[in-house]
Amino acid sequence: MIPNMVVMFVNGKFCKDPEKVTADDFFITGLNVRKQTSKQLGVRLTLSTVDQVPGLNTNALSIVRIDFAPNGSLNPPHIHPRAAEILTVLEGTLYAGFITGNPDHRIFAKILKPGDALVFPHGLIHFQLNIGNTPAVALAVLNSQNPGVVTIANTIFGATPSVNPDVLSRAFHLDKDLVTKLQKEEWVDPDQLY
Amino acid sequence: MIPNMVVMFVNGKFCKDPEKVTADDFFITGLNVRKQTSKQLGVRLTLSTVDQVPGLNTNALSIVRIDFAPNGSLNPPHIHPRAAEILTVLEGTLYAGFITGNPDHRIFAKILKPGDALVFPHGLIHFQLNIGNTPAVALAVLNSQNPGVVTIANTIFGATPSVNPDVLSRAFHLDKDLVTKLQKEEWVDPDQLY
Amino acid sequence: MIPNMVVMFVNGKFCKDPEKVTADDFFITGLNVRKQTSKQLGVRLTLSTVDQVPGLNTNALSIVRIDFAPNGSLNPPHIHPRAAEILTVLEGTLYAGFITGNPDHRIFAKILKPGDALVFPHGLIHFQLNIGNTPAVALAVLNSQNPGVVTIANTIFGATPSVNPDVLSRAFHLDKDLVTKLQKEEWVDPDQLY
Amino acid sequence: MIPNMVVMFVNGKFCKDPEKVTADDFFITGLNVRKQTSKQLGVRLTLSTVDQVPGLNTNALSIVRIDFAPNGSLNPPHIHPRAAEILTVLEGTLYAGFITGNPDHRIFAKILKPGDALVFPHGLIHFQLNIGNTPAVALAVLNSQNPGVVTIANTIFGATPSVNPDVLSRAFHLDKDLVTKLQKEEWVDPDQLY
Amino acid sequence: MIPNMVVMFVNGKFCKDPEKVTADDFFITGLNVRKQTSKQLGVRLTLSTVDQVPGLNTNALSIVRIDFAPNGSLNPPHIHPRAAEILTVLEGTLYAGFITGNPDHRIFAKILKPGDALVFPHGLIHFQLNIGNTPAVALAVLNSQNPGVVTIANTIFGATPSVNPDVLSRAFHLDKDLVTKLQKEEWVDPDQLY
């Protein structure tokens, strides 16, 4: 959003009267606040995209704080359909990586300590695991104001309505009974808390 | 690639002397030829991207023929990191769908018969299952000359070197033993044959 | 259109409430149905763009079925102002080509049989002629949800109001009388039927 | 081209050592010099694109001087496959217009005098005719460093090798004999002189 | 804006009913009319962007006439946040240049006479000074329908409310008293007249 443009709808978002835009429309706060992590993954994402920060509209950036509980909490394999990412560790020790597509499926991974960052190329699967016994915190930035998050396992096994179990059994080399059992479980996204 | 431009490298591809470019650089053949499908998934992708068709360079399109064996063959859940897709069924009956990202994980799926097509939005997970007892054939088109294919299960369980099993156990709600067993299996991509 | 975005107007198209979007918004049917061809050109285009398929919005793809009557029916020289194209022959035998711009005006053409395809670079003039004595069918895909079609002769000689005949006489090396005679004729676009 | 970037090939153009770039790489001269017009169309285009001005690389602009002889000289119907245009008249009186695509073929035209300008949307057919009895001059700007020019009649009737005359006869409602006669004529592009 | 599209809001601009669009929506006039220049800088910009010319919407071009009073009038250092530029001199003699960013700050400048033009790369600071004793006129074209103009000194010293004088004192190596004095002056933009 560019304050001195007269706009009404831009990219599907309703824009304020430019005379009423203030610095608060470009402001994000609380990125330093430790968030309670969920039980299932031990992780918590706090997103600032165009939905939270109107001034990001047309500026093609988002920022995300990620809290990790100690000992194995996980931001599980996921993609952003419309963005690349740089993830920077602020606290703790993460094992982070991404995997290239067919036919190589090469993993590019690093142990990241505070001050380390890793680039996740546009649209590739990536993840972070807290391999330390303390909480960890990371800041991730994405080059879209609306990057999307597709947590792979949750999307595939937690879809509504359920994906045909034959699809998942054959794709993942799993018994169909195990697939249907998995489909009945609760899949808590890393940006949700319970 | 635009024939009357003097080019050498464009988008990382070596370009011919424009005077030597011919119609064959823009030509694709064999899209009507039934391909032998692989044993594992019963499916076979034949891609025409900029790697096969130099004339696609700068023209942001690819085309893929997909052969499905009868009775449950599967183009398993996958994404294209850099493209949206329209898939058109030429023969047989497919159950095809895509799943939206967090937080909804809604599945949008249809049974597709010859002459039916489905749009897969940019970067979202999608799949096709042959629910008929005959072979099926589809033509998929993508809006990138280099769309990439990330077959989800193969990429995650077949990565080289292997992903830390703790990541996959926690992400997919699977016993760690099962994860390591899966990681030892062979994961045949739908564009490979064996 | 991305189902889990709250949108109202995107790219000038009114978007549904995302909760009311269904798989039908991403679905195309009838691409296998033989269409009656027009008398004038013997051809018929059936387009699926964002105007017919709301889910194509933001996904930069369209698909077109083209029916050709036997013996010389023609999809006449035309351009897409906002797209490149891949045309695939499903039935019959087409002579298809495109022509590069100034100063070379080189023609790149091929005889296409079922399973053959040709790339038409962004914005260049191209055409297809049915050189067989049977009906022909092609599927064309374009990398825009709103590619536009400019059938050259129809646009130039069938403009409303008419183009100054001096322009066309001098441009096309035609007698002015012939130009004005041509301007009075009916110019049936290949996506119209009569 | 951005002078303080270390570049070698960008967009298929060889880039100088940035330390050797000078203001001359960004400089165009002679836009005020009357050019001899060709006999055939009475017009002459002088282009400044990335081929003449290396500094236009990555800057997505070109500029063209157009000279028109008195009394009916013509920049004939043409398209730019990769650009929109603003044409400004500096001297004389032009009748200029563009035509929309299927199905409307609406002509949008104006008589332009010095200081008047007209926008030609991306990829649409447009032309200018000198309706005055004095020379005319226009400056056209395009939003690509490599816009391309496709002079319609010259491209279609002057293609090398020739387009199948059946295509042109049916498309343009012309006798095949007239088509083959036209195909033997000389088609002088407005950016050539003879 | 493309006349045969049904649009309502595109890029935040309200679009007319396409049936009511006329050639006037694509027309600009008065580019040859000498404009009164302001006292402060001796310069006057007359802009034609999407705000004045609806047909520029989606066509990524603007055009600007710049009038310069004799003897030292100045289009002061400025940037266009969203465009590159070609500036062509129609009358008079300008000294024009641009400066590259950190770390080189190289100036690329030329004396421009009628028929000379200079490219200003996207987002770099540039300026023009009338070094002749006659009026000068230039036409500038930009590759955005909404390029923006940031006149550097006016923006920094004439901001509302004022920038903290410590910022400007330290950045510009100026006494704080001089900064606050400058901040109280009137800063007339080159597109304003008084």
Add this chain to the structure above:
Amino acid sequence: MIPNMVVMFVNGKFCKDPEKVTADDFFITGLNVRKQTSKQLGVRLTLSTVDQVPGLNTNALSIVRIDFAPNGSLNPPHIHPRAAEILTVLEGTLYAGFITGNPDHRIFAKILKPGDALVFPHGLIHFQLNIGNTPAVALAVLNSQNPGVVTIANTIFGATPSVNPDVLSRAFHLDKDLVTKLQKEEWVDPDQLY
């Protein structure tokens, strides 16, 4: 850079043999290390762009650590010609803002404490001042792998060769003697140390 693409030159950067790409090509370190600040501005920028991190190529992101000495150190008014930015404060207290272009010159500014962030729209002038009596640290992210930095005062007064002092005197309302004095000073960019 996408590891499983065969590339040689992309965006003017030489790409490694993809088989030799490693995680280190996507890795950044030292973002937590306090850097010595320069004497002149009391600030220090440490950039990670495509020049330092090859894996950023085609991924349109950069990251910058900014160190501020206590008590009034300044990242002076500057622009990024090819990027928008989000700046996040990690330590200390910054007064940060941006200014809109002509005609409003509105300042949008906030006092930022740890965990606060501000969006700087694409191409607009912005700055940060350490208003605390302790060191401050910020992380800035930009949506280009090659964003460029144009420190305004340094670029204008420290250009090589010098800008005509008449330009700067008139633009900045400064005596010509003061301008030439300023032009002889040393202008240390915030990404340089001395």
